Amino acid sequence: MPLSKRKLKELRELTHKKHRDEEKKFIVEGVRLVQEAVKSNFKVLEAFYTRDMLEHPAGKTLFKTLVKKTSNVHQITTSEMEIIAETVTFQGIMAVLRQKEHFVDSMLQKNQSRSYLVAFDGVSDPGNVGSMVRTCDWFGVDGIILGRNSVELYNPKVLRATMGGMFHLPIAEGVDLPLTISKAKQLGYKVYVTQLMGETHFDRANYESKSLIVFGNEAWGVSDQVKKLADVHLAIRRYGAGESLNVGVACGVVLSAIRRLYDE
Amino acid sequence: MPLSKRKLKELRELTHKKHRDEEKKFIVEGVRLVQEAVKSNFKVLEAFYTRDMLEHPAGKTLFKTLVKKTSNVHQITTSEMEIIAETVTFQGIMAVLRQKEHFVDSMLQKNQSRSYLVAFDGVSDPGNVGSMVRTCDWFGVDGIILGRNSVELYNPKVLRATMGGMFHLPIAEGVDLPLTISKAKQLGYKVYVTQLMGETHFDRANYESKSLIVFGNEAWGVSDQVKKLADVHLAIRRYGAGESLNVGVACGVVLSAIRRLYDE
Numbered sequence: 001m002p003l004s005k006r007k008l009k010e011l012r013e014l015t016h017k018k019h020r021d022e023e024k025k026f027i028v029e030g031v032r033l034v035q036e037a038v039k040s041n042f043k044v045l046e047a048f049y050t051r052d053m054l055e056h057p058a059g060k061t062l063f064k065t066l067v068k069k070t071s072n073v074h075q076i077t078t079s080e081m082e083i084i085a086e087t088v089t090f091q092g093i094m095a096v097l098r099q100k101e102h103f104v105d106s107m108l109q110k111n112q113s114r115s116y117l118v119a120f121d122g123v124s125d126p127g128n129v130g131s132m133v134r135t136c137d138w139f140g141v142d143g144i145i146l147g148r149n150s151v152e153l154y155n156p157k158v159l160r161a162t163m164g165g166m167f168h169l170p171i172a173e174g175v176d177l178p179l180t181i182s183k184a185k186q187l188g189y190k191v192y193v194t195q196l197m198g199e200t201h202f203d204r205a206n207y208e209s210k211s212l213i214v215f216g217n218e219a220w221g222v223s224d225q226v227k228k229l230a231d232v233h234l235a236i237r238r239y240g241a242g243e244s245l246n247v248g249v250a251c252g253v254v255l256s257a258i259r260r261l262y263d264e
Numbered sequence: 265m266p267l268s269k270r271k272l273k274e275l276r277e278l279t280h281k282k283h284r285d286e287e288k289k290f291i292v293e294g295v296r297l298v299q300e301a302v303k304s305n306f307k308v309l310e311a312f313y314t315r316d317m318l319e320h321p322a323g324k325t326l327f328k329t330l331v332k333k334t335s336n337v338h339q340i341t342t343s344e345m346e347i348i349a350e351t352v353t354f355q356g357i358m359a360v361l362r363q364k365e366h367f368v369d370s371m372l373q374k375n376q377s378r379s380y381l382v383a384f385d386g387v388s389d390p391g392n393v394g395s396m397v398r399t400c401d402w403f404g405v406d407g408i409i410l411g412r413n414s415v416e417l418y419n420p421k422v423l424r425a426t427m428g429g430m431f432h433l434p435i436a437e438g439v440d441l442p443l444t445i446s447k448a449k450q451l452g453y454k455v456y457v458t459q460l461m462g463e464t465h466f467d468r469a470n471y472e473s474k475s476l477i478v479f480g481n482e483a484w485g486v487s488d489q490v491k492k493l494a495d496v497h498l499a500i501r502r503y504g505a506g507e508s509l510n511v512g513v514a515c516g517v518v519l520s521a522i523r524r525l526y527d528e
Contacts, residue, residue: 127391131510140503168505203524239404239523241432245516246395252513253520259503260467 003080011048011084014096017152024099026154030091031058036164038065043098046072050081053092062093086156099154104172104180107143108187114209116258117189119145121177121226122217123247126151130161131248132215137165139255144169145212147177149223177214181229184212191230193222194250198235205232207258215251267344275312275348278360281416288363290418294355295322300428302329307362310336314345317356326357350420363418368436368444371407372451378473380522381453383409385441385490386481387511390415394425395512396479401429403519408433409476411441413487441478445493448476455494457486458514462499469496471522479515 003011013019014027025045028037031053037044047066053059067073085094107117118141123129129151136144151158153166153173181191190208194215214230216222227233236245236253245253267275277283278291289309292301295317301308311330317323331337349358371381382405387393393415400408415422417430417437445455454472458479478494480486491497500509500517509517 131513134506134508134510135513137504137506138500138502138509140505163507165506203520236402236520237523238402240401241404242398242401242429243427244398245402246398246512248510249395249399249513249516252509252517256467256500256517257520259501 040167047095049093102170122149126157130158133162134165144171193230198233304431311359313357366434366436386413390421394422397426398429408435457494462497
């Protein structure tokens with residue numbers, strides 16, 4: 001049965017942030033991400049696939065696990081998929097998921113001896129935000145705090161670049177960072193910001209068992225208000241002629257060093 | 265005087281690799297990259313700008329230094345710029361540069377006690393290649409070796425992502441990597457490849473004063489042939505649930521550790 005015009009419109013609208021926010025839904029596309037969604041504890045509301053997906057072994061396996069998770073699985077035509085899918089390269093499957101709200105307060109107050117959180121302050125490129133989530137997932141960060149001025153997590157480009165990372169760790173969205181950082185400090189967190197002219201080399205810093213590391217905007221870095229609140233200003237020393245380092249790369253460099261210093 | 269149809273076609277063709285290869289030319293766009301080009305020892309063949317560029321102080325300054333470097337500086341209309349420019353966001357200035365050939369043999373044989381080279385084996389995403397050049401530039405790598413199977417350096421997306429890094433260090437293109445690695449070993453280089461299941465943690469390795477580090481394709485990693493030739497197989501330990509790390513991030517993590525270990 002073809003999708004009704006109304007349904008097509010409804011799905012198409014989820015490519016816009018405004019509608020995602022209102023509906024508290026989002027879309028993931030492609031075998032890889034839908035697989036991760038099915039394995040996660042996110043609620044899968046409905047899914048759509050094209051016939052050719054079933055011709056691939058991975059697609060067939062995915063279909064079988066998908067129908068266990070939701071009864072709303074529909075075969076659609078390629079032209080319908082082209083209307084509702086965001087990605088240019090054809091993926092053959094998409095799922096609509098319920099957004100999950102993570103509260104920053106519970107993230108901070110979790111009763112554990114070690115907590116290792118990362119905040120994004122105005123990171124504006126979707127590819128960077130996604131790649132940083134992926135990096136945090138690799139280095140076992142306990143939670144991510146997305147400041148109000150950063151790109152939205154449910155942006156399709158962000159989701160793709162996370163490579164499924166957003167299903168593996170709690171991410172609080174739309175957070176008031178100065179307020180949260182003040183709270184974190186009261187709860188015993190040490191707050192580190194990364195900046196071009198920071199006075200402490202990331203490799204020589206003392207990382208406490210409760211650490212919150214803040215990465216800033218691609219052009220302007222961490223905002224002044226957040227810088228003032230921070231305990232430590234980290235820098236990555238430059239050895240060559242480059243003017244700056246990509247924020248996603250800086251994130252990986254710093255997180256790898258924290259892990260090394262924790263381990264020692 | 266408007267650009268002739270022939271000239272417009274000639275410039276437009278430089279957005280294709282085939283023509284860049286034949287002509288040994290390439291295009292850089294935007295104030296930032298053209299500034300870097302003018303400061304570099306690359307030959308600027310000609311440049312085109314629109315009137316509104318001169319209204320910005322940075323544009324005016326750039327214009328003054330540009331005319332010292334080449335007499336071929338032409339004002340064109342916005343619609344002409346739209347035809348010849350690659351970038352969607354309007355930049356106001358572009359320059360045509362002569363490609364520079366760096367030979368990998370002279371890179372390897374440079375007579376210096378320390379040499380620290382990086383090779384890309386099949387890195388296929390232009391954003392990754394560009395970001396890795398930028399990272400190598402930050403960490404003061406002595407030269408980059410682009411394998412035949414990697415994205416071309418003069419791809420506009422690569423150039424943009426380097427943030428000018430490609431003007432700061434020698435980059436050899438279209439290199440036969442297995443052959444070059446064999447030569448490098450004969451010349452006393454130790455060769456390191458990064459791979460998901462490498463047996464040496466990047467943070468515990470012994471980096472020799474002549475080191476060649478190889479990063480591989482986004483999906484398949486370093487090719488088997490190159491892996492076999494390598495002396496050390498580096499890994500970055502995973503602490504979380506992520507399946508992989510972005511190759512550009514891995515590049516930053518490893519290079520930062522080499523710098524630390526060299527310094528100690």
